[in-house]
């Protein structure tokens with residue numbers, strides 16, 4: 111959905127009587143706060159969901175006033191888990207509205223009570239044996255346990271009327287635009303956040319299974335960070351989440367393996383400084399700097415990489431992609447050579463990466479019709495590349511990620527085929543609409559499949 115021109119300084123009504131009242135700071139890592147108004151049986155209840163960090167208090171309270179008018183009341187606050195970015199503002203609201211009741215799990219309460227919340231105004235979720243509450247307005251909400259995502263006592267809340275799941279940190283993610291609604295590209299931001307903050311895949315799998323069984327006909331996921339997920343993305347992201355490797359899954363790799371990757375990356379940086387251009391190294395290091403709202407993916411110190419916060423292969427791939435941005439042909443050639451040499455030296459399997467030598471090792475799952483022509487070289491019949499390239503951009507998302515995806519694509523196509531098609535860099539590839547070179551199309555389709563994770567027939571039928 112196009113959400114340009116939305117004024118983020120105003121509350122946004124995401125469903126009838128459900129408002130996004132968060133703040134956008136143009137950081138990678140944004141917080142969301144929601145207001146749910148229940149009206150019925152002559153009563154009105156205002157509930158805050160994850161009231162947010164104190165840094166956002168002013169914006170949140172201004173937006174509440176815009177929705178509810180001056181002299182408003184907040185009756186309930188739901189808190190997903192104990193982190194200050196989720197619940198800190200509850201203290202200020204409770205000072206203002208002494209009758210404000212706090213709903214959370216007992217695990218969460220044991221920690222948030224230290225913020226100075228009134229124990230007499232705490233309602234434990236555990237009190238509701240069925241996991242459901244019915245409000246005096248007639249509305250129903252279901253609490254869905256999402257243990258260890260990322261806190262043991264985390265709980266999501268499901269609005270049965272609108273089929274919206276307020277999921278806390280689960281499905282939160284980094285963003286590269288202020289839009290509040292997710293597109294396909296948001297998955298990359300979710301992935302990075304979860305790889306760092308979530309403990310283990312089993313926690314995600316269990317949470318997704320709970321959500322699927324209890325939040326039936328789910329229409330929207332409203333996380334505490336990043337963007338809101340709706341329409342087809344809901345099922346798609348649930349499935350991806352269920353299979354995502356995070357935290358311990360990634361760090362179970364032996365220290366030796368992780369040391370090899372880090373040494374290899376530092377050696378590449380050193381070689382590029384010595385043999386190509388130190389500016390490229392500086393740019394790469396700078397590109398991995400964080401704006402402070404989120405940990406760095408690659409942690410650097412004194413122009414060296416000291417640790418990696420996401421999967422090793424993934425980090426290495428991003429590192430190489432970054433290194434190869436905006437280079438001339440000569441530099442690209444030299445750097446690819448350095449990368450390959452270093453990988454060999456450190457005994458790291460180059461086939462896991464999008465370097466042209468890996469081309470043959472990838473499995474082909476594609477549609478026969480499109481790929482059969484690959485035996486021939488110049489088939490004469492033009493093959494349309496536009497739809498596939500569009501799909502690549504769509505799936506890889508915002509500009510930031512589309513560029514990375516194109517670079518990944520470039521290194522997956524053998525250089526002689528690039529040359530044959532007069533592709534010398536990024537721009538040539540994005541401008542290419544068709545080719546008569548079936549070999550080239552074959553490699554391109556195969557690479558797009560690997561990057562998107564779907565077969566060409568699936569991609570084209572979308």
Ligand SMILES: [Fe+2]
Nearest residue numbers: 191193260279
């Ligand atoms: Fe958290």
Ligand SMILES: [Fe+2]
Nearest residue numbers: 193195279334
């Ligand atoms: Fe959070």
